[in-house]
Amino acid sequence: MGRKRLQEPVDGRPTVHTVAARAGVSIASASRVLNGIGGSPETIRKVRAAAAEVGYVPNAIARSLQSQRTGLVALAVEDIGNPVYVEMMRAIEAVVASSGRQLLVHATGGRIDNETALLRRLANRYVDGMIVSPIRVTDDHLTALVDSPVPVVVVGQLGADAAVDNVRTDSRHGVALAVDHLVGTGRRRIGFVNGPLDTVPGAARDAGFRAALLQHGIPLDEDLIEVGDFQYAAGRAATERLLARTDPDALVCANDLIAVGALHALLAAGRRVPQDVAVVGMDDTELARMMFPQLSSVSLGSAERGRRAAELLLQRIADPTLPPRREQVPPSLAIRASSGVTPPAPRPAGPPTTHPSSEGVTS
Amino acid sequence: MGRKRLQEPVDGRPTVHTVAARAGVSIASASRVLNGIGGSPETIRKVRAAAAEVGYVPNAIARSLQSQRTGLVALAVEDIGNPVYVEMMRAIEAVVASSGRQLLVHATGGRIDNETALLRRLANRYVDGMIVSPIRVTDDHLTALVDSPVPVVVVGQLGADAAVDNVRTDSRHGVALAVDHLVGTGRRRIGFVNGPLDTVPGAARDAGFRAALLQHGIPLDEDLIEVGDFQYAAGRAATERLLARTDPDALVCANDLIAVGALHALLAAGRRVPQDVAVVGMDDTELARMMFPQLSSVSLGSAERGRRAAELLLQRIADPTLPPRREQVPPSLAIRASSGVTPPAPRPAGPPTTHPSSEGVTS
């Protein structure tokens, strides 16, 4: 009796053939039993026994090749150390899990080649769909997004004409909220600690800051603008550089990590927050509430954007013929102690007594 | 001329067959050209052109089925919002990237079914290998780990006999370092804010705390022990409960997130840190250096553990026949302002002037 194939493949792991041979049935019957569809009691017993004996575990890759789906969804962000992405991830995860899929996350580190490579690799069928939040976008990148074999949803700004599902916020307006608030509380020498200008959010926030000052008729002083990475250490260093050459009475920071860095730099330089310098962060992450003093911060609705992105993705997976859609989530401002209107004068920098954090006052 | 297969599959995406047919060559030739091995100049030209025209992109799943590898490695942790896992991830990523693979992360949320499911799904060939850091371990779980089809490395404590590559630390000793330090600086009513006792780290730290007190001949007061989640909010709530019933002069916290929560609770209750209550966290994450006052913290060498785990994994992928190995990374204590020996008396709780953070003093 000439067997058609090795029963034990070289790497030793049993396949459905192994099980079928051992149970004395065809691979079709074995497969059916293992998937719980059909089979006589006797067959079921034999196949189950054989599978258990050899320790059979199905090869998901082969199954996916056949079924054209993997049950996986990926999220690619720049820096998973940034709590804003953690919040986004949690929101996405919740939606994705409800569809019975699992979420995988990849941190691209802002290296665009990395991101494109990931897109090329993962999107080529390893996952059923993908959510990407790029901070830099090149043409190469964009085409990789557009003709991805699996559905892709982009979180963040994208060229107006890009034929990709997209959920965004208006970070220019977000910066304006911060500036309005600071001007409204009497600040005039407002500094800005931004991330790299060659990133999409960096550029948008820069434009937003300049526009907001103009709006209020405040002349622009380039000395009050400083740029670093979107990270804690960079934010601190940038703020130190800024303080070395000028003397702001308020600081808008392009994200909360930068704001925390700024806080350190300010306090190390002997400035009091908010009495001497008010600080407003951006993204309104958990970190903002963890700091002393608690940070005012502009929420860009990251969790909401994540949720919506996940929903768009699931819809598109279900029906790939949908036209590209775009959604927008408005920013809002949460005012806390770091830019408090009435600085609690005497008591040292303990925690503000108003502890239940003053929530999301949208201005 | 009867073609053997549809040139355009139903879902419309081109395959290597499409390209081959269009270029007028065999699929073997097409595949070779697309992979850059062999082919006459004319063939190469035709195939390249055909591929470009139809927008061919190879199906990675099919390729993996053939090549038995995916170029992906997964990391499963409980909570990616905990900076300690971010540090671990970064270290792993660096190693993994050097092998030309990409890292995917999954947050299990501590739900053990979730983790087992992920193990079953991903490990069944979707990835070339996997690093898992479980906080709860069941038998079911363990067998899933042991007879995973792809190499698995576990970060964290595991039964002594488990036949799995494993890199761990000694968190009992870590807690002892904290207690030694506090006792050495004159503290006696030392509280302990822990994570859940049904988790591996929670149990180990509890045991470590009790042993350390015993070691110093300090009687155990159960009022000084409180348990919550390994999260910021839980840490804060737990500390509030603890403060409501007793009056510690020091607090050991089972991780940095809890420590930050404790800090908030303490300051809200009017205690000064470190004058009234010294605080020591655990994991020594970036967060510890971000707080005011900066947190003393026990480093459990997460980055180092991640690095080693990744190396073990790569070795095992290269040679699956290796015997199970176990490595251990020692804890160390970084002393900062929150448990400072000589509290800088007068100046309010600004940042400590010694800003280059006093590094990892291993006691």
Add this chain to the structure above:
DNA sequence: CCGATAGCTGTAAACGTTTCCGGGAGTCTG
């Protein structure tokens, strides 16, 4: 008691790729 039907089974095709192998054409060497 016979035909329809239901349930089970095995063969084989399919998913999309890589790769072994044999054959043919061309080039080089002696």
Add this chain to the structure above:
DNA sequence: CAGACTCCCGGAAACGTTTACAGCTATCGG
């Protein structure tokens, strides 16, 4: 000019699974 060698090509098998299809047996209803 014959033989060896190189290079390129196409057919076909293989990776491990699911599933359409057809054949078989046993049961049921009339």
